[in-house]
Amino acid sequence: MFKVRTYNQISAKGLDRFPRENYEIASEFNTPDAILLRSQKMHDEVVADSVKAVARAGAGVNNIPVADYTHRGIVVFNTPGANANAVKELVASSLFLSSRDIFGGMSYVQGLTDMTDAGEMAKLLEKQKKQFAGCEVAGKRLGVVGLGAIGALVANMAVELGMEVFGYDPAISVEAAWRLSRRVQKMENLQSLLAQSDFITLHVPAIDATHHMINAEMLRCVKPSATLLNFAREEVVDVDAVIAALDEKRLAKYVTDFPVPALLGRPDVLLMPHIGASTAEAEENCAVMAADQLMDYLENGNIRNSVNFPATKMERNGGYRITFCNENVPRVLGHVLSLLADRDLNVIDMVNQSRDDIAYNIIDVASEPSDELLAAIREVDGVVAVRSL
Numbered sequence: 001m002f003k004v005r006t007y008n009q010i011s012a013k014g015l016d017r018f019p020r021e022n023y024e025i026a027s028e029f030n031t032p033d034a035i036l037l038r039s040q041k042m043h044d045e046v047v048a049d050s051v052k053a054v055a056r057a058g059a060g061v062n063n064i065p066v067a068d069y070t071h072r073g074i075v076v077f078n079t080p081g082a083n084a085n086a087v088k089e090l091v092a093s094s095l096f097l098s099s100r101d102i103f104g105g106m107s108y109v110q111g112l113t114d115m116t117d118a119g120e121m122a123k124l125l126e127k128q129k130k131q132f133a134g135c136e137v138a139g140k141r142l143g144v145v146g147l148g149a150i151g152a153l154v155a156n157m158a159v160e161l162g163m164e165v166f167g168y169d170p171a172i173s174v175e176a177a178w179r180l181s182r183r184v185q186k187m188e189n190l191q192s193l194l195a196q197s198d199f200i201t202l203h204v205p206a207i208d209a210t211h212h213m214i215n216a217e218m219l220r221c222v223k224p225s226a227t228l229l230n231f232a233r234e235e236v237v238d239v240d241a242v243i244a245a246l247d248e249k250r251l252a253k254y255v256t257d258f259p260v261p262a263l264l265g266r267p268d269v270l271l272m273p274h275i276g277a278s279t280a281e282a283e284e285n286c287a288v289m290a291a292d293q294l295m296d297y298l299e300n301g302n303i304r305n306s307v308n309f310p311a312t313k314m315e316r317n318g319g320y321r322i323t324f325c326n327e328n329v330p331r332v333l334g335h336v337l338s339l340l341a342d343r344d345l346n347v348i349d350m351v352n353q354s355r356d357d358i359a360y361n362i363i364d365v366a367s368e369p370s371d372e373l374l375a376a377i378r379e380v381d382g383v384v385a386v387r388s389l
């Protein structure tokens with residue numbers, strides 16, 4: 001029986017993937033085999049040595065101490081692209097909400113509680129509507145920073161809206177480049193993108209390289225009429241620099257899914273409570289994908305969509321499966337294979353993959369590995385974690 005500890009609100013569709021005859025799912029377990037979460041901050045959480053994997057039902061993993069888990073042999077998964085459409089749709093809404101005074105107009109109408117005569121009201125609205133006029137997004141320039149799962153959808157959507165679209169992503173993957181409309185123009189640097197965009201939308205992960213990538217210096221490049229949209233993470237933007245730019249009319253508007261108190265009460269900001277991925281569809285997609293990846297790892301040792309371990313898959317063709325991960329240094333695999341040979345264990349099939357400092361191995365053997373063998377593997381210099389499946 002595997003125990004999966006959940007944090008946050010995980011879609012029931014995802015939880016239903018776990019067959020209850022093999023899995024116990026609960027938000028309280030002292031020694032779970034795996035953790036399934038969304039935005040729960042794990043940096044200060046004590047995670048038991050029993051944990052073999054952590055699945056993030058979502059994209060961003062900055063809430064997880066990934067490097068620490070890697071050293072402990074804990075595989076961290078995420079669900080690339082599973083919530084991208086939800087974010088794209090919120091960005092589309094935000095383009096419209098920031099270019100037209102939809103909120104202002106709606107609250108003005110709702111405030112006319114003293115009116116009783118429909119004719120009078122219609123006359124008043126026709127007279128007052130000019131205060132809520134705005135602009136169209138068609139024909140405007142959108143700069144998309146980060147062209148991964150979300151950025152590419154946003155860029156393509158904006159092309160369809162008739163916008164002129166520019167993209168900046170120095171590390172774009174081949175698959176992401178294939179997904180991108182040919183009408184998205186490639187920018188060589190962030191400053192050039194910022195200088196010509198009417199709207200700038202950020203879709204990069206929160207990593208060291210993107211910390212405060214929008215800062216005072218970068219904000220000096222933007223047009224005073226520009227709107228900045230941040231649906232990526234709070235850390236990507238230096239919010240003090242944004243407030244200074246808004247105060248000095250060097251930036252027109254800031255729209256973000258990551259509000260801080262200093263932004264409250266300003267007419268030039270639109271603040272949302274981190275709802276980019278909060279649709280039934282996205283929550284379901286993420287939870288199902290995360291659950292499937294976790295089960296394949298717990299039951300078969302296969303790794304798909306991990307952010308710290310190499311993608312590894314080996315079909316099961318009978319026999320008994322041993323998996324182990326080790327520091328990515330010479331002789332560890334050879335040493336483990338010699339332990340198998342010493343015990344006359346025949347290898348049916350094996351795979352060895354590495355990623356940065358970590359290596360991961362699946363070995364299928366003809367007879368059942370003993371506890372003594374597993375303990376001997378665990379003792380090999382450089383081995384971090386061993387399992388028999």
Ligand SMILES: NC(=O)c1ccc[n+]([C@@H]2O[C@H](COP(=O)([O-])OP(=O)(O)OC[C@H]3O[C@@H](n4cnc5c(N)ncnc54)[C@H](O)[C@@H]3O)[C@@H](O)[C@H]2O)c1
Pocket residue numbers: 059060061080081083084087145146147148149150151168169170171172173176203204205206209210213231232233257274275276277278
């Ligand atoms: N608001 C929300 O609810 C919500 C929902 C989903 C994701 N997110 C955030 O959006 C981020 C992106 O999600 P995704 O699914 O598109 O991820 P992704 O990994 O598919 O794409 C990220 C892209 O950013 C690019 N990139 C990295 N560093 C860059 C840099 N310095 N400059 C320009 N581009 C850079 C990468 O090359 C990649 O193409 C997530 O990491 C998460 O923080 C927020």
Ligand SMILES: O=C(O)[C@H](O)COP(=O)(O)O
Pocket residue numbers: 038039057058059060061083274276277278
């Ligand atoms: O990185 C993500 O996937 C989003 O920020 C969504 O976070 P959530 O799952 O907490 O809504």
